[in-house]
Amino acid sequence: MSHEHEHHHDHDHSELSETELRVRALETILTEKGYVEPAALDAIIQAYETKIGPHNGARVVAKAWTDPTFKKALLDDGSKAIGTLGHVSRVGDHLVVVENTPGRHNMVVCTLCSCYPWEMLGLPPVWYKAAPYRSRAVKDPRGVLADFGVALPKDTEIRVWDSTAETRFLVLPMRPEGTEGWSEEQLAGLVTRDSMIGTGLPRKPGAPS
């Protein structure tokens, strides 16, 4: 694949190069003025690339599916409950976990910007930050779910959480049927990022991951 074809999204190449030059110039200025150490910027990027991601949220969900005491604590105070799990990266304050039930499906959006539980899910995907999702999630959530190939029963309540403050929301999806006796690790493999945003459902047992 040629270099140009790697840039398959909505920018032309010259506009992109100009942005790249401007970004480099800004970093040069911030460095020369003594505001930032470039190695510290590298370390931030590396930490985002390696330490955070939906695997963190998936471990939390799988634990809630197998441990009723933990689930109750998680729904009472998400940040506090997750803080007790040593193997999950440190979570910020004000995390609210909302539970899907047969009668109610939760979906999370940030109509004003891009608020998202980074520690649990990683950096948000482009669609989460883009106009189609931000505009429609609150007005036509079933239409948005259809864009994701998800159809819910007609009478299921759909609750949309607009993240307009520094609270962050994580959806606790329903445990798929046919997973009795599964280990936490096996269950975590069924938990998708989108199922924790509420735009998807967990994988079914036996479905390709």
Next chain:
Amino acid sequence: MNGVHDMGGMDGFGKVEPEANEPMFHEQWESRVLAMVRAMGAAGAFNIDTSRFYRETLPPHVYLSSSYYKKWFLGLEEMLIDKGYLTREEVAAGHAMQPGKALKHGRFDLANVERVMVRGKFDRPAPAPAKFSIGDRVRAKNIHPTTHTRLPRYVRGHVGVVELNHGCHVFPDTAAMERGENPQWLYTVVFEGRDLWGPDGDPTTKVSIDAFEPYLDPA
């Protein structure tokens, strides 16, 4: 402000198009922008609300046609110029031309990296008792400040029910304008879809926002 960033309920943006196997960054420069924003924020050059306000005040056509990290970059550059951390001449030259301004928390170096990987704390001691209780009916005020606010247009004037009380938090409306943290009670308020979108709205939909007390009146 009533900007294009306040998108809830707007029509015409088309389908949501998830990208299969989406990379964390589409271009290398996006990661540098993310890191610079995190670093300069942690160093004390600005707070998160101010940085949001600078993105919101990009001209509407620029906001709508720029990629996410391009908006972050444009907002960052403008904010750092406004706050006196660099000059337009330096940006044009691509180099520093004068010494830097002191940062509240000092130079951002490797020792600070761990700190930016966990979100800040936004709850504060309560200056007064909460006005509203769980279950109270409240009306979102019909206000249109030209400065930063986190009250989206689509709920203004509508009645909802207080569902959660999150305690007292930094008030973005003043923090963004550097007029202090001014802590306010923060509630999750839930609205019926049909109250927001009219009789054609989906009757099974409920939408909540997190609303600061000054956004609400008793109903």
